[in-house]
Amino acid sequence: MKISEVTEDILKQYLRIDYDEPLLNMFMISSKSYIKKYLNLDDDVLDAKEDLTIVYLALINDMYDKREFTSSGNIIPRTNAIIESILGLYSNNLV
Numbered sequence: 006m007k008i009s010e011v012t013e014d015i016l017k018q019y020l021r022i023d024y025d026e027p028l029l030n031m032f033m034i035s036s037k038s039y040i041k042k043y044l045n046l047d048d049d050v051l052d053a054k055e056d057l058t059i060v061y062l063a064l065i066n067d068m069y070d071k072r073e074f075t076s077s078g079n080i081i082p083r084t085n086a087i088i089e090s091i092l093g094l095y096s097n098n099l100v
Contacts, residue, residue, distance in 0.1 A: 006055060006058050007052040007055055007058065008037060008040075008051055008052060008057060008058050008061045009048070009052050011033070011058065011061065011062070013029050013030065013033075016029055016032075016033070016062070016065060017029075019062055019065075019066070020065075020066060020069055026069070028068075028069070028072070029065075029069075032064075032065045032068045032069060033065060035064075035068065036061050036064035036065045036068065037051075037061065039064060040057060040060060040061060040064070040092070043092055043096065044057075044092060044095045044096055044097065045097050046095070054095060056091060056094075057091065057092075057095070059091065060088050060091050060092060063085060063088050064088065067085065
């Protein structure tokens with residue numbers, strides 16, 4: 006499945022929610038933008054790499070699960086290793 010084929014209904018199934026979530030569209034736009042900027046890809050090339058769809062879904066899942074921006078204590082954010090490894094396969098940003 007291509008990223009462009011992921012609908013809000015598919016996301017609701019993936020996130021296991023059965024109600025309207027007004028933030029889903031924002032999460033979809035933000036996740037796609039993050040992947041495009043991280044990999045320096047356009048929409049056509051992004052859709053050609055269907056394994057990036059799982060990264061897209063995982064990013065949206067993280068955004069959905071971590072909607073609260075407060076914490077108690079020193080919590081260091083960790084990057085999902087699967088997301089990093091799949092994005093690393095296509096990364097052209099060698100700094």
